[in-house]
Amino acid sequence: MTNNAFHDLLPAAKAIERELIDLRRKLHQNPELSFEETETSAMAAKLLNDLGLEVRRGIGGHGIVAELTGSRPGPRIALRADMDALPIQEETGLPYSSGIPGKMHACGHDAHTAILYGAAKLLSVRKDQLAGSVRFLFQSAEEINAGAKAMIEQGVLEDVDEIFGLHNLPTLPAGKAATRYGALMGSVDRFELTLTGKGGHGAMPDQCVDPIVAASAIVMSIQSAVSREISPFDPVVVTVGSIHGGASYNVIPERVELTGAVRTFSRNVQETMQLRLQRLISQSAEAYRCEAELRYVQQVPVLVNHNDHVRHVEDAIDHILGSDNRVEAKPVLAGEDFSVYLEHVPGCFFWLGSGPATGAEQAYGLHHPKFSVNEKCLSLGAAVLTAISIQRLGF
Known part of the structure; x- marks a missing residue:
């Protein structure tokens, strides 16, 4: 030409x-x-x-x-x-x-x-x-x-x-x-997580199962999927973009909802992230006596x-x-x-x-x-x- x-x-x-x-x-x-x-x-x-x-x-x-x-x-x-x-x-x-x-x-x-x-x-x-x-x-x-x-x-x-x-x-x-x-x-995957515990009065936490405490632990634990399980030469970002739970300062809620995204430059890493998050989330939730339901969607490669x-x-x-x-x-x-x-x-x-x-x-x-x-x-x-x-x- x-x-x-x-x-x-x-x-x-x-x-x-x-x-x-x-x-x-x-x-x-x-x-x-x-x-x-x-x-x-x-x-x-x-x-x-x-x-x-x-x-x-x-x-x-x-x-x-x-x-x-x-x-x-x-x-x-x-x-x-x-x-x-x-x-x-x-x-x-x-x-x-x-x-x-x-x-x-x-x-x-x-x-x-x-x-x-x-x-x-x-x-x-x-x-x-x-x-x-x-x-x-x-x-x-x-x-x-x-x-x-x-x-x-x-x-x-x-x-x-x-x-x-x-x-x-x-x-x-x-x-x-x-x-x-x-x-x-990068690729973009979306995840939605529901944590279910047992609600009750904030003054009696021993009679409750607190999903907010479990959610806090999970937000921190899933970062280890990046820092300790994936090569630093394969960039990955795990973001928790929203947490919703509770309506009053003195009530432990029954349920907490979280949403987030996972991004990477590696197709191989993208394929492994769902199982990593599922393991970390389920084990953390179990440690805090909560039930966890993870919905994970691979949006774009x-x-x-x-x-x-x-x-x-x-x-x-x-x-x-x-x-x-x-x-x-x-x-x-x-x-x-x-x-x-x-x-x-x-x-x-x-x-x-x-x-x-x-x-x-x-x-x-x-x-x-x-x-x-x-x-x-x-x-x-x-x-x-x-x-x-x-x-x-x-x-």
Whole structure:
């Protein structure tokens, strides 16, 4: 593929930048939570229909699948964006802030939706450059790690040869991108634990079985699964995120509920964590005379990029942003259900800078109530996704 195939992409992307910004802001003002993205889906579907694409709605919740066929036969690649928002009260003070109390696009999925639409628009007028087809996946429910599985169950990866996706990163300046070979993001498992004892008066603990004391011991004991049972070269994080039990200062409750998450970069370690926690929890609960019921769900696997496809993405980034603006991504234990797609077909997921261009402004991280996107990333992201498509399907 020669540079001539890419020379007009950045100017073309800049020409639709205002449209992408307006779309992103409209989505930002109307955030919808996981599996509730009805208006978001309708808006995206109309825009895709207007491009002349073949559009299917209601896939894996409110997901959309749109097809663009090139001028010659060839492979099919997929490009994916997520659409859902978070249950967070926005605190940015922006004129286009969320208009729905308690809901916010605090992870930038509004930007992802606009970026993928931009790529669809840029590619729709370049069909004659494609030998093959592009499948655009607008996904529901990434935030609860359920949307990718639901989409796959409805066949979105049938006949797909490769898949690519991106996520904005506010700690990386707009105009830059970050890639990584191998594991980029961690697995995510969720656990829910119910401890049952015997309630009673706080003044008579000998007549009770206290699940709060048992819960305290368990929170500490399960950390030994990380510190004493797993190699320090295999990072694992076990987090207890909530404890609920009791309603009065002088009453020992009957029951305590805990929820938490387990994250790792190793598929082998992920497979062993449920049995480890089950053993530690059950033995600790027994020591405190409580009954323990553990519910453990493997949500998403480790996100592992495929080396050849990382190279393809890096080439596209270098053409659009310049090699000086491409950096190596650090691995993070945050989860992303794009990893489920990568278990089925090869591909690459990468970070797109969405932060301030200079260090003069403070960049709030993903899921922060003051999170915001540098909107210059919208046209750049669309151009990079378009370049990836042309590189993989060009003559």
